Amino acid sequence: MIKLLDKPLKAFTTYALIVLLCSIPVYFIIIDTIWVHEIHERNQIVAAAVKRNLVDLNLDEDRMKSAMALWNSMQPETRIYEVNEYKADSTYNIYRKNRYMVDKGYDRFEGLVTYFKINEKPYSLTVEANVEESYETMIAITAITSMFFIILLVGFIKLNKRISKDLWKPFYQTLAQIKAFDLSSHKNISFEHSQISEFEELNSSINKLIDSNVAVFRQQKEFTENASHELQTPLAIVQSKLDLLLQDPSVSSVQSLIIEETNHALSRVARINKNLLLLAKIENQQFLEKQSVDMSNLIQRILDLFGDLFREKTIQFKINAACVVEGNIILIEVMLTNLLMNALRYTATDSKVFISLSGNEIEVSNAGTYALDKKKMFKRFSAASNHTPGSGLGLSIVREICNRYGWDVRYDYITSMHVFKVTFSTYQKRL
């Protein structure tokens, strides 16, 4: 993922790079042409002056020869030779080693060969000048272009940062608020006013969206609570009718078994209903009273009850450090009961459930054969295994209670053990 503002930055940078890269040959051609043109002009001027002066000297042939020899040995940039025929001017551009400074490597020369006549005899005059080598020009231009590119890049990044800080500030604020928003927290969201119409529009649209979501959420919670309430009475009627039916002396053993099985299913329905109601109540911010709860006492109390129900399973309770937690005793008891019940139900006969309590966390673990689906297990009605049907709500309730108090509950599958861990510390720190 890349950030919004990095996208134009990348585009701008790429564009700048292309433009600057294209500019390198263009600069080079222009500068080199100007160079060569200027040198050519200078060569022409020098040639014209030399020719004119030589003609003006009115030298005879012998003296011309000695002057030529002297000239050619003294002036390396210009040479005069006797030629057989008079030709039009020509130029050349060559690289060669400097005769006097060999170490310097190749130099580039722009030369002009021109012709003139003294005493009807044709002579050639070569004027040469050192021109900046093309590759040196190229290097210089590339270096300068790169430097400008870097300056541009730094500028872009800095500008980008500043723009993002100022211009996009409302956007990021909104984003942070949406991120922190929790539908179930009963807290409303309020956005800061922005001078920019797009952001203002965005905020008001989000507000609308959130408002309707909150309304739907509230309705849903109320619906759950009301529906659960409404179900209790018909459930009670069915239950009572079954109890009455059982009193009938004409009930056969088969019918009695059916009644018992119906009873069993009915109590599961009642349980689901009760749990839904409990979840709705927790979400609706009931169970507000708080007290300090000594976890080891509470666990011991629950274990006393469980020991009777699960005779064939062993529960090993280890207290590493005392643990006192602030919260609603009913909720904490429900949480512990659900965690333990969960572990016990999925533990094979004759095997053990381990509870370990330390300063700020409780760990409940039992042996398992494969890891359960972490994502699904805390969701409502999504039994992580199809093993034995529970209410499908036990762990959702655990998570809901942990959410209420800002505790952390997590599941891990470590060395063939299902481990549920509730950490109270995050909450304690906040206190």
Place this chain on the structure above:
Amino acid sequence: MKILIIEDEPELAKSIESYLSGQGYSCELAVNYQQAIEKVSVYHYDCILLDLMLPGGNGMDVLNELKLQNKEDGVIIISAKNAVDDKIQGLKLGADDYLSKPFHLSELSARLFSVIRRRNFANSNIIQQGNLKIDLLAKTVDVGGNAVMLTKKELDLLLFFIGNKNRVISKNALAEHLSGDLADMLDNHDFIYAHIKNLKRKLTDAGYGNFLKTLYGNGYRWEG
């Protein structure tokens, strides 16, 4: 023993009435707040079964009315709300017990039995059946003068049976009674066998006949 059932759901009220009548209680019904107030003002009941959500008023106000008139009737709240606050408030206002819907009639009957015993026999609460004697205050049991040592669960179970004398009690009801809310989370209810077996053995050993009948393996009946 006179019982007033204040419950607006006629089918449930009928079931309760039918079950309790079989137990020898005489039951009256009130189906709304107005009727309830009229009846509790005029008559005395050994126990009132009170639904909190009533047409025409709140069950809590019936409790207030009882208090106002200095009535000593026992009260068991039967509510669909299962709200802790209601429970606490109800008990504060003088209710003796709180039962949340849905419930087994045997559970209701056992609680009713216990409330009436507590109310009527405050000083010496002794249940006598044949040569079996249960002292509810001291929580002791003896058969023909020989003390029988029962665990808390076994005594609980014994009282549950006695509170449902001659009625068939489902295994499910027993499991729920003994495990509280947890019964439906259990895969089997075998844990109740151990308690019943022990209770039977101890009573038989002490010389009390076999009063507890097992029916088809799914239910129990205490005969007496």
